[in-house]
Amino acid sequence: MSQESEQRVVVVTGAGGGIGKAIALEMAADGARVVVNDLGTSVSGDGSDQSAAQAVVDEIKASGGDAVANTDSVADYRGATNIIATAMDTFGRLDAVVNNAGILRDRMFHKMDPDEWKAVIDVHLHGTFNVSRAAAPVFREQKSGAYVHMTSTSGLVGNRGQANYSAAKLGIAALSKSIALDMALFNVRSNCISPFAWSRMIGAIPTDTPEQQARVDKLKSMTPDKIAVMAVYLASQRAADVSGQIFAVRGNEIFLMSQSRPLRSMHRGEGWSPDSIASHAIPAFKNDFYDLEVSGEVFSWDPV
Template identity: 70%
Template sequence: MMSSMVQDKVVVVTGAGGGIGRDIALAMAREGAKVVVNDIGASVAGEGKNEGPAQAVVNEIKALGGQAVANTDSVSDRAAAARIIGTAIETFGRIDVVVNNAGILRDRFFHKMSDEEWDSVIKVHLYGSYYVSRAASAHFKEQESGVYVHMTSTSGLVGNFGQANYAAAKLGIAALSKSIALDMQKFNVRSNCIAPFAWSRMIGSIPTDTPEEQARVDRMKQMTPAKIAPMAVALASDSAKDVTGQIFAVRNNEIFLMSQPRPVRSVHRGEGWTPQTVLTHALPALKKSFFDLDRSGDVFNWDPV
C-alpha cells in the first residue's frame, strides 16, 4: 500500500541491492519517494560487480507502483559518488534525501590487519559517506533543504573484537554527521545517524566458531533488516524537521537514543599537574568513573524483543 510521508521526495539509498538498504529503498517508495537504488553488486568483501541486485530492487519498487532507477557506481570513488547524485538529478530533477548505507567488512584482529583491509573498509564506509554527502551538499544548499541519514554502528560507538577498520570508520561517520548538521543547519539541512542491529549479508560474515558466537548470531537473525526502515523514513520526512545531529540505534522493536561524548568527571589542582601527581591524584580520583573494556554485545546483552 502506497502512502505519502515522503511524497515526491527524491531519495538516494546506497548499498540498496539487499539487506538494510533494500528495505529502506522499498519503504521510501511505499511512502511516495522516487528512489535511486545504488549498489555495485559486489560481495560482502567488496569484490566483483553485478548490475542485478540494484535493478531487482528497482523492479520491486515499480511493481508496487513506485518510481525508481538503478545505479551501480561505487561510493568509494569521488567521481563515481558524484554520478550517484547525478543519477538522481538527471532522472528525477532533484535530490532531497541521502541514505549512506553502503558497506563492506574485512574483519581481522588488529595485530593481524593488513593495510589493504584497513584502507578498503575506511574507503567504502567513511570516504563513501563523505563523497556521496559532499556531492549532494551543493544541491541541498541551493534549495535550502535536504536530509542525510548515515549508518553508524555500535562496533564504533561501543566496541567489538576484530573490527578496528570498521569501528574507526563507523565512529568517524558519527562525527561526520554531527559536523554536517552543524555546518548546514543554516540551509535547513539535517543529518542524523542510525546504528542498526539487523541480520544481513554483511553481518553473515561474522565467525561462528564457538557456541557463544553461534548464539550471538542466532539472536541477530531475529532482527530483520525491515525493522530499520521505519526510522530512516521517519527521519527523511518533513515531520522530523527538528531532529538533527542525533544518533539512534534500532534493535528489532527497540529504538534507542545513543549518548554522545561529554565530560563525565573532572579533577583540579591549583598548582597544575606533574606526571607524578597525575598518577597519585588524578587517575585514582577518576578511576571510579572509568569505562569498562566492553563490547557492543556486553552493553546490549538482552535478547531482542
Template identity: 70%
Template sequence: MSETNNNIPRMVEGKVVVVTGAGGGIGRDIALAMAREGAKVVVNDIGASVSGEGNDAGPAQAVVNEIKDLGGEAVANTDSVSDATSAGRIVQTALDAFGRIDVIVNNAGILRDRFFHKMSLDEWDAVIKVHLYGAFHVSRAAAPHFKEQTSGNYIHMTSTSGLIGNFGQANYAAAKMGVAALSKSIALDMQKFNVRSNCISPFAWSRMIGSIPTDTPEEQARVERIKQMTPAKIAPLAVALASDASVQTNGQIFGVRNNEIFLFSQPRPIRSVHRGEGWTPQSVASHALPAMQASYFDLDRSGDVFSWDPV
C-alpha cells in the first residue's frame, strides 16, 4: 500500500530507517509510525531492563511482528549501541535486509539515577556509553553510506535533564547535553553531503504516574492529563523530521510535550562587559561578575521550567 487511508502519499515511503531502543516505549511508537508512513524499519533493541541489565530478543521481534501485521517491512536486531563493532552490525542489518540506509533514530537509553556525590564510576560509565557513545557509534557507522549516497538523516533523543537540569541525573544529563552537541556537529560537518541531524527532547512520563499523589480530585485530574503524554505523541515529529518535507530543518533541538511542540534555544552570549586595560582577578570579582549577575540563570530543574500541566 503506497498511500495512507486518506490518499495522501506516505511521508517516508521507501526509506530505510534504523530505530535503536525500539522494543518498547518511544522507540516502538516511532518504529510503528515510520512503518505506517512507508518506511522499511530495522527494529533494534537488546531487550534490557531500564538500568541496562539483561538481554532478550523478544521485544524487538514483537515490534517487527506488529509492523508486519500492518503490512509493513521490518527486521529485528539485538546488537548493543554501546560498542562500535556491534553498532556497525546494526547499520549492516539495514544494508543486508534492504540494500541501503536513509535514517538513523538514536533512541536507545538506560537510566542509573544517583545523586552526584554518591554516583559510582560504573553508573556514570554505563549511561554515557549507551546514550552518548551509542549515538556516536551508530551515527558514525551510517556516515560513510550517507556521504556516498549524498543523503541521510539523523534524529537523536536528548532530554531537558541535560538542556535544563534535574536532580540525581549527572550521568544522564551529561550524556544528553553531549548528544545535542554531537547532533549540531554532525549537521555542520555533513550538510555539504545533504545530510541532516536534529534532536528531539521527548516528554513521556508514563513510568512516573504511579509516584504522583492522587489523594484529591485535583491531583487525580492532573494525573489523567499527564497520562496523555504517551510515547506515541513523539512519533509524528520524528516521522516529519525523517521525511523530505523537512529538508530545511537541520541542527535544531525540538521538544514534544503531549500536543505541544517546542523549538529550544541554543546557547548564545546574552551579556558582556569590557575593560580596555584588561582584567585582573580583583576587577573580575568587583566589576565583571556584579555587572552580569542580574542575567544569571537560576538553578532550574526541568519541572521548574515546564511548570504547567499538559493539555
C-alpha cells in the first residue's frame, strides 16, 4: 500500500468484471477507497445483474479495503451524477475517475443498424463525457483530480466490423485531450489507456478463421491486472506531471502512442487545382500514406 493514496477515493466504472474489476481491486490494494460502478449487463449491454458490483465490493472488503457499489448507468447524465454523488456521500471526497464502462455491438459498417451505432456511442463516448463532466465541479473546487479513460487501438489504428466502437474510442482520446487542456488551470490531469487484455469484450471477437483464433490465443495471455497497475499510476500523484497522453499496455509492454501531427507539406504559390494535386501533391505524400492495417497487424508480435 502506498502512503500517498491511503485516503484517496476513486470511481471505477464498468468495474463488475474484466479490466474494470482488476482496476478496482488494484486501486484498493494500493490503499484507495473505491466506488465500484457496474450495471451487470452482458457484453452487448443487455440485461442487468446488480450483484456484480457488490461482489467486487465484498472482495475488496474481505481483503481489508473499503468500497461501495453503484449501479447507475454512465449513459445517462443523471446516472453519472449519482455515481459521483455516491463517492461524495460515502467517502466525502473524490480524487480520480476511471472511465472503463463499455459494450460491444460489432457489425460490418454496411450492415450496422443505427441502434447498434447509438448504443455503443452512448456508453463509451457519452458515458465518458457524462461521468467526467459530473466530476468536474468537484475537481475544480478542490483544484486537484485525475481522469483515466479507456481508448482502444480500434480507434487509434483501426479494426474491421467496429465502426461504432472505433469512432467512440477515438472520440474519447480527443475528449481526454480537451479535458487535459481545459482543466489544467485547476491542476486536473486527463490521460488515456489503450488496453490489450483478455476480457468479456475481447471474448466476443470472432474466431471463425485460423488467423482470428491465433489472435485470440495471443490476447488470452494478456491479463487485466497488467492494465490495472497503469491505471493506478495515472490516477495517483505519482503521475502529477503527466497529462494529455495516450498509453497502450500490452502484457508487460507499455507504449506511448502518437497523436496526430503534420507529416509532410507542399506549397504552391499559384494555388492548387484537382489536376495539380493529382500530379504533384499526392505523389509527394504517397510514401507517407498509412496502410489499411488493423491493430493486430500493427501489433503483430507475440505479447511479452
